[in-house]
Amino acid sequence: MNRSARESGHVPLGFIASVIIAVLIVSGTLAADLLAPYDPLEQDVGRRLVAPGAEHLFGTDGFGRDVFSRTLHGGRMSIIVALSSVFAAGAAGTAIGTASAYAGGRLDIVVQRAVDLLLGFPFLVMALLVVVAISPSAPAVAGAIAISLVPLVTRVARSAALSVANEEYVLVVRSTGAGAGHIMIRHILPAAGPPIVAYLATCLGAAIAAEATLSFLGLGLPPPYPSWGRMLQEGSRAYFDAAPWVTLLPGLVLSLTVVSVTAIGDRLGRRRVHTEAVQCVAQTDERP
Amino acid sequence: MSRYIARRIALIIPTAIVSSMVVFAVMRVLPGDVALAILADTPHTVEMRETLREELGLNEPLFIQYLRWIGSIVSDELGGRSLETGERVRNVIAGQMSVTALLSVYAVLASVIVSVPVSVLAALRRGRWLDNVIQTASRIALSVPTLFAALLLVWLLLRLFGWSAPIIYSGPAEHPREHLEIMLWPVVLLTLAYAPHIVRVTRARLLDVLGSDYAESARARGIPEARVVVGHALPNAAITVITVVGLQLGVLISGAIVVEVIFGLPGIGRGIVRAALARDYPVVQSSAMVLVVLVLFVNFAVDVAYAGVDPRVRYGRRTL
Numbered sequence: 001m002n003r004s005a006r007e008s009g010h011v012p013l014g015f016i017a018s019v020i021i022a023v024l025i026v027s028g029t030l031a032a033d034l035l036a037p038y039d040p041l042e043q044d045v046g047r048r049l050v051a052p053g054a055e056h057l058f059g060t061d062g063f064g065r066d067v068f069s070r071t072l073h074g075g076r077m078s079i080i081v082a083l084s085s086v087f088a089a090g091a092a093g094t095a096i097g098t099a100s101a102y103a104g105g106r107l108d109i110v111v112q113r114a115v116d117l118l119l120g121f122p123f124l125v126m127a128l129l130v131v132v133a134i135s136p137s138a139p140a141v142a143g144a145i146a147i148s149l150v151p152l153v154t155r156v157a158r159s160a161a162l163s164v165a166n167e168e169y170v171l172v173v174r175s176t177g178a179g180a181g182h183i184m185i186r187h188i189l190p191a192a193g194p195p196i197v198a199y200l201a202t203c204l205g206a207a208i209a210a211e212a213t214l215s216f217l218g219l220g221l222p223p224p225y226p227s228w229g230r231m232l233q234e235g236s237r238a239y240f241d242a243a244p245w246v247t248l249l250p251g252l253v254l255s256l257t258v259v260s261v262t263a264i265g266d267r268l269g270r271r272r273v274h275t276e277a278v279q280c281v282a283q284t285d286e287r288p
Numbered sequence: 289m290s291r292y293i294a295r296r297i298a299l300i301i302p303t304a305i306v307s308s309m310v311v312f313a314v315m316r317v318l319p320g321d322v323a324l325a326i327l328a329d330t331p332h333t334v335e336m337r338e339t340l341r342e343e344l345g346l347n348e349p350l351f352i353q354y355l356r357w358i359g360s361i362v363s364d365e366l367g368g369r370s371l372e373t374g375e376r377v378r379n380v381i382a383g384q385m386s387v388t389a390l391l392s393v394y395a396v397l398a399s400v401i402v403s404v405p406v407s408v409l410a411a412l413r414r415g416r417w418l419d420n421v422i423q424t425a426s427r428i429a430l431s432v433p434t435l436f437a438a439l440l441l442v443w444l445l446l447r448l449f450g451w452s453a454p455i456i457y458s459g460p461a462e463h464p465r466e467h468l469e470i471m472l473w474p475v476v477l478l479t480l481a482y483a484p485h486i487v488r489v490t491r492a493r494l495l496d497v498l499g500s501d502y503a504e505s506a507r508a509r510g511i512p513e514a515r516v517v518v519g520h521a522l523p524n525a526a527i528t529v530i531t532v533v534g535l536q537l538g539v540l541i542s543g544a545i546v547v548e549v550i551f552g553l554p555g556i557g558r559g560i561v562r563a564a565l566a567r568d569y570p571v572v573q574s575s576a577m578v579l580v581v582l583v584l585f586v587n588f589a590v591d592v593a594y595a596g597v598d599p600r601v602r603y604g605r606r607t608l
Contacts, residue, residue: 014424117306120583124542125560125576129314132564132572135324147314209433213546216435217561229435236439236550244443251436262431 015267018260025257029075038066040073040226052245059245061235071250074226075257081138081221082207085145090200092146093153098184098192100154101161111154118151127210131219141220145207156199160192167191194268201265205258212254228254292595296588307580308361312354315573344371361574371568380559380571381578387457387555389582391544394471395478396533402479403486404529408517410487411494423491426484434481434543438550441473453551474547481543485536486529493528497521527597534590537583 028035043063052059058067100111118126130144164170165188173187214220215229223230228250235247323340341347345356369376410422445451453473458466497503498521506516545557552558556575563571 122541
């Protein structure tokens with residue numbers, strides 16, 4: 001997107017495409033029960049490794065299961081896990097970041113140090129530690145991703161809240177003796193919220209990718225229920241050469257989802273750069 | 289300068305200690321029973337679980353367990369022994385470390401070599417199609433999951449050249465050719481994931497500098513734009529490149545884990561995944577610690593490089 005497009009408020013084609021792709025995939029996976037032409041778990045040994053065609057849109061895997069149906073069902077699990085982790089990390093990170101910015105002083109310093117420290121943990125390493133500590137299950141994976149995201153969200157929320165916390169209108173409300181909770185929720189968050197939400201969309205892309213990666217590594221959701229990551233694992237291990245569609249088509253859907261969701265988050269974040277409140281957020285440019 | 293370095297080293301130690309507490313806390317304080325997790329796949333009785341807890345020292349106070357682990361890291365045992373193989377964790381990690389370190393160093397070098405000229409090109413052609421292509425491509429490359437990129441590449445290499453990753457790893461000293469062959473594609477993948485971060489930030493920084501008064505005065509002296517970019521703006525943007533390299537190192541490590549698994553590189557990333565699958569928690573815990581310390585040290589190196597490039601840093605707070 002170039003400068004003139006941004007200034008005129010013109011919505012670029014890539015953004016529209018991203019929204020359409022994301023909406024299609026997310027609604028498709030959430031409605032997997034209605035849309036999937038086959039049972040994702042039903043095996044049909046007579047129809048093993050059928051190439052993609054009219055009958056099986058994405059072909060079948062080594063057990064004769066329909067890959068398209070499995071992609072829809074697997075996507076539902078991946079997206080629900082990612083959404084709940086981003087929701088949890090968003091709530092925790094926003095609360096900590098806002099409180100830290102508002103309170104300032106020693107609490108703020110402690111929070112900043114803690115965030116710096118936790119950001120030294122590579123995303124996947126932290127998630128891996130948590131998954132090993134709690135045995136693999138959907139809540140464990142969601143928790144692992146959430147814990148890895150919290151420091152990132154906290155940092156963004158803190159800088160967004162910080163730029164608002166010393167605005168005059170906040171000081172006015174403060175001088176009327178309003179409580180800290182009231183000020184943060186009713187006066188700071190409405191102004192600091194949008195960039196945080198935009199950042200969470202970017203995080204959602206990362207969370208979907210992280211869930212797939214953990215499942216691929218065998219540390220995600222336990223079988224037999226399909227998830228994108230495990231479909232990639234099964235497909236690439238057993239018959240990558242003979243039936244690449246089992247791996248590559250779900251992988252393509254996964255990538256389209258992540259790229260489009262991330263692009264939406266980027267765009268939402270960038271649109272508000274001109275409002276001063278968010279400039280700090282835009283400058284960090286930190287990726288989960 | 290040496291005082292600055294000393295100060296930075298003094299900062300690493302408490303950070304490393306607190307990080308070790310975090311690693312330990314995640315493994316032990318979170319709900320979940322290590323003994324239960326180890327036995328999860330085998331039929332077992334309550335007594336067996338209790339015996340295992342006793343053997344692993346899990347019944348002792350957490351504080352004692354933590355001190356014992358730290359003691360084992362500081363002494364030459366490094367994290368005790370693997371539950372799976374009984375091998376010393378130190379030996380397990382030592383072999384893997386060089387692979388991951390080489391992979392990361394190659395990937396950082398390749399990323400810088402690729403991304404600096406690309407950023408210059410984008411900045412020179414700002415707003416034109418080439419800039420748009422570079423920006424769009426880097427935005428997509430940045431968000432495509434490394435997992436998919438790696439699998440796609442493996443498949444393409446297999447189809448087009450019949451090439452698959454060598455099963456045996458070769459070190460750079462003994463077999464430079466084989467080493468290059470096994471490292472090339474993993475490095476390409478990591479570069480693909482890492483370089484876009486550098487391009488984004490460096491391009492933005494270059495544009496900032498190009499709008500500054502001193503770039504304007506260079507132009508006013510009749511210096512051609514290309515020389516203004518390369519001679520005036522680029523040295524200034526070097527600081528940004530160094531910062532991103534440090535800041536996004538986590539991306540590189542996470543990517544390295546995936547790539548090592550897919551290409552069968554015997555590095556610490558593949559090691560930690562294997563250990564995690566086997567519930568070999570002494571290895572997981574110590575490998576995680578080693579990776580975190582690696583990040584700490586690279587950030588230390590970044591800070592020193594930073595201070596070398598920008599003298600202001602040595603005396604005050606670091607600013608972007």
